[in-house]
Amino acid sequence: MHTEHAYALPECRNLFYGGRFHVPQGGYGRTLNPATQEDLGPVSNANAADVDAAVQAAHLAFQSWRHTKPAVRAAALREFGNRLRTHAEELGFLDAINCGNPVREMAADVHFAATQVDYFAGLVHEAKGDTLPMGDGVLNYSVREPYGVVARIVAYNHPLMFLAAKLAAAVAAGNTVILKAATQAPLSAYRLATLLQDVFPPGVVNVLSGDTPCGQALVDHPLVKKVSLIGSTATGKSILRSAAEKVMPVSLELGGKNPLIICPEADMDKAIEGAVKGMNFTWAGQSCGSTSRCFVHRSVYDRVIKEMVQKISQLYRCGLPTDPATTMGCLVSKAQYEKVMSFIDSAHKEGARLVCGGVRPSDKALDNGWFVTATVFADVTPAMRLFREEVFGPVLAVIPWDEEEDLLRMVNGLDFGLTASIWTKDLARAHRLASRVESGYVWINHVSAHFIGADFGGYKQSGLGREEGVSELLAWTQTKNVHVVL
Numbered sequence: 001m002h003t004e005h006a007y008a009l010p011e012c013r014n015l016f017y018g019g020r021f022h023v024p025q026g027g028y029g030r031t032l033n034p035a036t037q038e039d040l041g042p043v044s045n046a047n048a049a050d051v052d053a054a055v056q057a058a059h060l061a062f063q064s065w066r067h068t069k070p071a072v073r074a075a076a077l078r079e080f081g082n083r084l085r086t087h088a089e090e091l092g093f094l095d096a097i098n099c100g101n102p103v104r105e106m107a108a109d110v111h112f113a114a115t116q117v118d119y120f121a122g123l124v125h126e127a128k129g130d131t132l133p134m135g136d137g138v139l140n141y142s143v144r145e146p147y148g149v150v151a152r153i154v155a156y157n158h159p160l161m162f163l164a165a166k167l168a169a170a171v172a173a174g175n176t177v178i179l180k181a182a183t184q185a186p187l188s189a190y191r192l193a194t195l196l197q198d199v200f201p202p203g204v205v206n207v208l209s210g211d212t213p214c215g216q217a218l219v220d221h222p223l224v225k226k227v228s229l230i231g232s233t234a235t236g237k238s239i240l241r242s243a244a245e246k247v248m249p250v251s252l253e254l255g256g257k258n259p260l261i262i263c264p265e266a267d268m269d270k271a272i273e274g275a276v277k278g279m280n281f282t283w284a285g286q287s288c289g290s291t292s293r294c295f296v297h298r299s300v301y302d303r304v305i306k307e308m309v310q311k312i313s314q315l316y317r318c319g320l321p322t323d324p325a326t327t328m329g330c331l332v333s334k335a336q337y338e339k340v341m342s343f344i345d346s347a348h349k350e351g352a353r354l355v356c357g358g359v360r361p362s363d364k365a366l367d368n369g370w371f372v373t374a375t376v377f378a379d380v381t382p383a384m385r386l387f388r389e390e391v392f393g394p395v396l397a398v399i400p401w402d403e404e405e406d407l408l409r410m411v412n413g414l415d416f417g418l419t420a421s422i423w424t425k426d427l428a429r430a431h432r433l434a435s436r437v438e439s440g441y442v443w444i445n446h447v448s449a450h451f452i453g454a455d456f457g458g459y460k461q462s463g464l465g466r467e468e469g470v471s472e473l474l475a476w477t478q479t480k481n482v483h484v485v486l
């Protein structure tokens with residue numbers, strides 16, 4: 001706690017609900033800087049009693065927030081967006097020091113979150129209903145109403161952005177929200193709570209930190225009417241099972257093992273650049289949308305691999321996440337590091353060909369961190385673990401292909417279906433492949449980017465529901481039909 005940092009670490013690490021911070025009944029744990037193992041101090045571990053207190057506060061706030069004029073809700077959201085922008089550097093720093101992703105990108109995340117908050121502030125009046133033509137003397141209309149208290153549980157790779165951006169649609173629609181910070185990196189969440197303390201009425205936005213028991217207690221609480229998760233498929237399934245007990249709707253943004261397809265006629269320079277960028281090495285590959293299976297047509301296979309490796313060595317070098325010059329951060333924890341290393345191990349054992357990386361960086365300054373260099377394995381086959389399972393680390397699998405039918409069998413042969421990226425100059429092939437890939441978000445001659453207003457979400461076991469567009473707002477409402485005989 002005595003190391004000099006660019007910004008002060010948050011002083012208050014308690015639970016934020018009902019407009020104030022509360023000492024956790026579940027006690028405290030510790031949080032670390034994954035790049036150095038520096039102890040960054042205590043973090044609250046909310047237990048079921050804490051969750052209940054927060055839910056009661058949110059429930060009380062719902063009684064008035066649901067009737068607050070939409071324009072007033074929008075104004076609060078816009079003020080919140082402005083606060084985010086004003087504190088972007090500081091929040092980005094807190095994420096970098098706590099989750100291991102580079103500070104420059106984490107600050108950009110905060111600005112992106114603010115843009116999403118503004119977007120939903122502008123949509124408040126779109127949570128509207130319909131009327132049905134019924135003839136004289138009868139009026140039939142539907143209204144959209146908020147659910148009540150809802151919970152958002154998030155993953156660690158964009159700790160601040162996932163909390164800040166994703167509260168907006170739920171709050172815009174008139175719900176009150178309990179945010180559960182990422183277990184591994186909650187520091188920015190405490191600062192976020194302070195920043196929003198006087199923006200929303202007490203109890204409208206509440207921020208908890210904790211581990212699985214906190215998330216589970218939120219899912220199980222009878223007054224929590226909807227839960228959304230950004231997390232792994234395993235957690236998504238567990239939440240879905242618990243939600244069944246309450247017949248509660250859920251929204252799930254889950255894992256991926258996303259394909260990037262390079263066709264022989266593609267603009268090869270751009271395709272190679274896309275394949276490298278799509279792996280999100282900056283975040284050490286820790287991104288759900290990472291295109292971690294790269295299918296390269298055999299006629300260009302050797303060239304693509306050679307140039308890909310050159311590009312990676314030019315663009316990505318592990319460095320301390322808090323250094324603005326760093327282009328690639330570290331993994332979030334020892335557990336994640338060991339998982340990534342086990343994939344590298346199994347790829348070797350199963351006969352994949354290592355073409356770069358696969359080791360710790362040689363830089364002594366990084367010796368204490370969970371760093372792994374940008375890694376590419378070629379000649380990966382569908383039988384290998386690296387082909388089938390999400391690594392959530394900097395490990396790219398390259399697979400040769402010859403015929404489109406075989407390609408599609410391999411591409412669609414998994415239970416994941418989040419993103420896909422297709423590189424071709426053949427218009428017919430572009431649309432044919434786009435229509436046949438089983439993914440919820442497809443780029444043609446592009447990769448990685450999200451577009452505000454465009455629905456993001458997964459097919460198959462990569463998720464349920466869509467976010468980032470109007471449908472996210474509507475998903476936080478339920479429809480009531482009213483039939484009036486005049």
Ligand SMILES: NC(=O)c1ccc[n+]([C@@H]2O[C@H](COP(=O)([O-])OP(=O)(O)OC[C@H]3O[C@@H](n4cnc5c(N)ncnc54)[C@H](O)[C@@H]3O)[C@@H](O)[C@H]2O)c1
Nearest residue numbers: 154155156211212215216231232235238253254255256288
């Ligand atoms: N589709 C997307 O938009 C998206 C975005 C980012 C990350 N992810 C996925 O997230 C995963 C990595 O993140 P992670 O390791 O933090 O995921 P995780 O599933 O382990 O944890 C996510 C969150 O769920 C909570 N949680 C765990 N078990 C729970 C339970 N039984 N009930 C309620 N809450 C519970 C955790 O405390 C954490 O806050 C990857 O699979 C990645 O693909 C998906």
